[in-house]
Amino acid sequence: MNFKLKDIGPQLMTVIAVVLVFGFFTYNAQVNMESRGIDFGYGFLSQESSFDVQFSLIEYDGSHSYFRAYLVGLLNTILVSVIGIFFATILGVIVGIARLSPNYLINKFAAFYVEFFRNIPLLLQIFFWYFAALRALPLPQDAEAMFGIAFLTIKGLYVPAFIWQNFNIFFYSIVAAIIAIIIIRIQAKKLQETQGKQTPVLLISIGLILILPLLSFLIGGVRLSFEVPVLKQLATTSFIYEGGVSLPPELIALALSLSLYTATFIAECVRAGIQGVGKGQKEAAASIGLTPNQVLKLVVMPQALRIIIPPTTNQYLNLTKNSSLAAAIAYPDLVLVFAGTALMQTGKAIEIVSITMFTYLTLSISISILMNWYNKKIAITEK
Amino acid sequence: MSKINFLKPDKTNLYTFLYLGSFLFFISVLDVLLNSFFSLNITGFLPGFLSFLLPLILGFIGLYFIRIELSGIKQLDLLNKHINTNNFNAILSLLIIFIILKSIPPILSWFFIDASFAGDSKDVCTGTGACWTYIKVWMRRFMYGMYPNGEQWRINLSFIALALLGSVGFFATDKFKKYLTLYYVVIYPFIAFLFIFFFISGGPVFFDFSYGIIAAILSIIIGFFIPNKFKFYYFLIVPFALYILLKYFIFFEEYIELGKLDGLNWVETGAWGGLSLTFIISFFCLIFCFPIGMAFALGRRSGFPLIRYISIGFIEFWRGVPLITVLFMSAVMFPMFLPADFFIDKLVRCIIAISLFEAAYVAEVIRGGLQALPRGQYEAAKSLGMGYWRMHIFVILPQALKLVIPGIANTFLALVKDTPLIFVVGLLEIVGMLNLAKTNPEWLGFAMEGYVFAAIIFWIICYAMSKYSYNLEQKYKTDR
Numbered sequence: 001m002n003f004k005l006k007d008i009g010p011q012l013m014t015v016i017a018v019v020l021v022f023g024f025f026t027y028n029a030q031v032n033m034e035s036r037g038i039d040f041g042y043g044f045l046s047q048e049s050s051f052d053v054q055f056s057l058i059e060y061d062g063s064h065s066y067f068r069a070y071l072v073g074l075l076n077t078i079l080v081s082v083i084g085i086f087f088a089t090i091l092g093v094i095v096g097i098a099r100l101s102p103n104y105l106i107n108k109f110a111a112f113y114v115e116f117f118r119n120i121p122l123l124l125q126i127f128f129w130y131f132a133a134l135r136a137l138p139l140p141q142d143a144e145a146m147f148g149i150a151f152l153t154i155k156g157l158y159v160p161a162f163i164w165q166n167f168n169i170f171f172y173s174i175v176a177a178i179i180a181i182i183i184i185r186i187q188a189k190k191l192q193e194t195q196g197k198q199t200p201v202l203l204i205s206i207g208l209i210l211i212l213p214l215l216s217f218l219i220g221g222v223r224l225s226f227e228v229p230v231l232k233q234l235a236t237t238s239f240i241y242e243g244g245v246s247l248p249p250e251l252i253a254l255a256l257s258l259s260l261y262t263a264t265f266i267a268e269c270v271r272a273g274i275q276g277v278g279k280g281q282k283e284a285a286a287s288i289g290l291t292p293n294q295v296l297k298l299v300v301m302p303q304a305l306r307i308i309i310p311p312t313t314n315q316y317l318n319l320t321k322n323s324s325l326a327a328a329i330a331y332p333d334l335v336l337v338f339a340g341t342a343l344m345q346t347g348k349a350i351e352i353v354s355i356t357m358f359t360y361l362t363l364s365i366s367i368s369i370l371m372n373w374y375n376k377k378i379a380i381t382e383k
Numbered sequence: 384m385s386k387i388n389f390l391k392p393d394k395t396n397l398y399t400f401l402y403l404g405s406f407l408f409f410i411s412v413l414d415v416l417l418n419s420f421f422s423l424n425i426t427g428f429l430p431g432f433l434s435f436l437l438p439l440i441l442g443f444i445g446l447y448f449i450r451i452e453l454s455g456i457k458q459l460d461l462l463n464k465h466i467n468t469n470n471f472n473a474i475l476s477l478l479i480i481f482i483i484l485k486s487i488p489p490i491l492s493w494f495f496i497d498a499s500f501a502g503d504s505k506d507v508c509t510g511t512g513a514c515w516t517y518i519k520v521w522m523r524r525f526m527y528g529m530y531p532n533g534e535q536w537r538i539n540l541s542f543i544a545l546a547l548l549g550s551v552g553f554f555a556t557d558k559f560k561k562y563l564t565l566y567y568v569v570i571y572p573f574i575a576f577l578f579i580f581f582f583i584s585g586g587p588v589f590f591d592f593s594y595g596i597i598a599a600i601l602s603i604i605i606g607f608f609i610p611n612k613f614k615f616y617y618f619l620i621v622p623f624a625l626y627i628l629l630k631y632f633i634f635f636e637e638y639i640e641l642g643k644l645d646g647l648n649w650v651e652t653g654a655w656g657g658l659s660l661t662f663i664i665s666f667f668c669l670i671f672c673f674p675i676g677m678a679f680a681l682g683r684r685s686g687f688p689l690i691r692y693i694s695i696g697f698i699e700f701w702r703g704v705p706l707i708t709v710l711f712m713s714a715v716m717f718p719m720f721l722p723a724d725f726f727i728d729k730l731v732r733c734i735i736a737i738s739l740f741e742a743a744y745v746a747e748v749i750r751g752g753l754q755a756l757p758r759g760q761y762e763a764a765k766s767l768g769m770g771y772w773r774m775h776i777f778v779i780l781p782q783a784l785k786l787v788i789p790g791i792a793n794t795f796l797a798l799v800k801d802t803p804l805i806f807v808v809g810l811l812e813i814v815g816m817l818n819l820a821k822t823n824p825e826w827l828g829f830a831m832e833g834y835v836f837a838a839i840i841f842w843i844i845c846y847a848m849s850k851y852s853y854n855l856e857q858k859y860k861t862d863r
Binding site for chain 2: 007010011020024028029031032033035101102103105106109114116118119120121122123124125127128131132133135186229317318321322324326327328335339343347348353354356357360361363364365368
């Protein structure tokens with residue numbers, strides 16, 4: 001006999017319990033929906049949505065479908081997450097390194113920052129920035145220009161828009177520069193391994209990434225002009241800026257609080273990573289004659305990154321999930337647009353909540369699969 | 384006096400450099416100090432940007448002069464080692480000192496000097512500082528939500544009672560120490576549940592609760608006179624017997640109906656709120672999420688594939704979705720999954736949702752601890768003839784949990800910080816109450832004070848929790 005009753009018993013019981021619970025829920029859902037006259041189905045996604053969203057990256061108005069509304073929400077979520085991740089990483093790395101500084105003042109300042117922002121609920125921080133701090137900004141007509149081109153007002157941040165001519169040539173030049181840099185890096189590594197020659201890769205890379213786009217301006221016919229926002233009077237007391245790009249205050253408050261909050265966690269990851277590299281490693285590297293820069297680049301960073309990257313990715317994921325708090329200040333993200341407005345209109349609770357959850361789930365699981373793959377790739381193979 | 388090279392401070396001219404450097408540094412700090420505290424600009428005669436940068440330049444030169452290695456003066460060496468190691472550090476140190484000096488006066492004046500504390504109406508808040516009167520007037524709402532004013536002693540009393548019962552562990556003698564786990568895991572949550580759902584909620588059920596309390600107190604008092612031999616059986620039987628006696632034979636229902644005994648008013652959970660609701664939710668979620676998380680952590684490491692996959696599915700599902708959608712689900716989707724006549728209170732649904740959500744995180748943390756234990760521990764326990772449960776309860780879990788104290792503390796901190804999210808289902812804890820108060824037409828424009836107030840409260844709670852977890856970690860640290 002290959003199987004034993006002792007092994008089968010507990011498993012069977014668990015499965016039966018799970019099946020019973022789910023069966024109970026489905027049965028009730030069916031009964032409830034029948035009694036309320038709701039039918040189950042995802043057909044509503046192609047219906048006309050007939051509600052407006054105040055901020056969207058793609059063209060959208062009430063005549064578009066619910067699916068389009070879903071896309072608007074998803075894109076807004078991704079936008080705020082990307083902005084948040086960008087600033088949180090920069091701030092987090094700076095604070096994390098500052099935490100390790102031998103300078104007492106810098107060290108304590110960074111520690112204070114981390115302890116302060118980490119221990120206040122994110123929602124409270126979002127409310128603080130949105131309802132208290134950003135409300136203290138000037139009205140559009142009183143706003144002073146920042147560097148003469150951008151305006152930070154109570155109605156949002158107005159920045160100049162880029163107007164490109166022949167943008168694709170510029171884009172190709174950047175792609176070409178990046179490819180060239182990658183090739184040069186590989187070549188330089190080969191050179192070093194076979195002949196021991198050092199190539200100034202960094203200088204060449206900086207040169208390439210500056211010169212190629214510059215060339216595209218000079219000979220490729222790329223033109224860049226700015227559209228500066230201009231104050232326009234709507235009524236006697238109502239002013240607005242026209243032209244340029246306007247970022248709504250909700251987005252600013254959300255991105256600000258998300259990056260300030262997540263940066264504390266990233267800072268701790270960075271600190272743990274750098275501290276995790278043994279002192280002996282640095283000393284050994286120095287004793288074989290590497291310069292301090294080489295020690296950092298070739299010995300400390302590769303090992304520190306191995307410790308830093310997995311928890312930091314986790315924080316990125318958390319930031320993305322936390323961006324759903326946008327619903328609290330009416331930033332039109334996935335939760336607000338889809339699980340809020342669309343749900344209220346259609347009443348399709350099960351379908352909409354399941355789609356929303358499934359979207360976040362897909363995002364999380366795909367990133368964790370990527371992470372596992374990366375972890376396996378960089379793991380130190382021990383004999 | 385030997386020749387002085389001002390570009391190269393050295394030990395031979397130590398005192399010249401020391402006095403010069405300290406003087407310059409002192410001048411730069413003084414300039415900023417006067418500027419920020421007395422709005423005096425002693426360098427006003429200089430052109431704008433120079434006057435702005437002067438303290439930085441002077442301070443930098445001053446710090447450069449006093450950067451003398453091994454000067455032999457203890458304080459100077461300490462200073463150099465800590466804030467003045469090189470030019471870059473010197474500038475950063477100066478910047479931080481200046482930022483602190485610059486930010487103290489506005490913060491002080493907003494918090495205390497220009498703030499208004501007195502009075503109980505908006506009219507007193509005319510200054511530029513904070514209006515703490517607003518917090519004072521709304522204090523009850525921030526603490527208790529919409530809970531009726533006359534009944535708030537019930538919340539206070541239950542919290543004090545629970546705090547006292549919770550501190551039993553500190554006073555327990557060695558004899559009772561072995562029962563502490565049982566007490567905290569089973570009895571204490573049960574008492575807390577009784578307190579909150581019968582005492583704070585009130586209503587006719589309250590009588591059952593009060594019989595229970597009377598029975599418990601009576602039986603404990605009598606228990607002192609019972610010989611040790613019978614104590615176990617005594618506590619097994621007598622409290623329940625007393626309870627039944629009280630309920631059905633002494634204070635029976637007629638008395639209540641006759642109006643001779645007046646019960647506590649029923650307060651529906653929708654009226655609960657404020658900081659007390661934050662505590663209630665955190666408390667229950669904390670209690671429930673731990674055993675669930677432990678079960679799923681064990682499930683994920685189980686040898687049975689089906690149980691393992693179910694556990695993985697559960698954990699990854701909850702970890703993959705934001706809490707706000709989970710609460711949405713509990714609010715709009717969950718009632719659809721229950722029989723039509725079956726109603727679960729909003730607060731209970733919330734607690735279930737948050738507990739399940741946090742349980743997934745606790746499970747992952749505990750799994751980390753289980754994986755960190757060397758195989759030898761499992762094998763040694765098995766070789767002693769222990770079964771699965773015995774091995775886990777007596778050998779594996781005590782060690783694994785000790786290892787993951789920081790992780791669990793972080794999860795609990797996240798839980799406390801997540802409680803404001805219950806605004807989604809319409810429950811208003813302290814942040815929700817702030818948002819409500821801020822829209823009151825009589826008290827417009829005091830959002831800042833409210834949020835600062837709540838931030839301070841949350842900060843104190845979370846900071847205390849993290850420090851406590853650190854102490855706990857140090858206490859249970861064992862060398863292996």
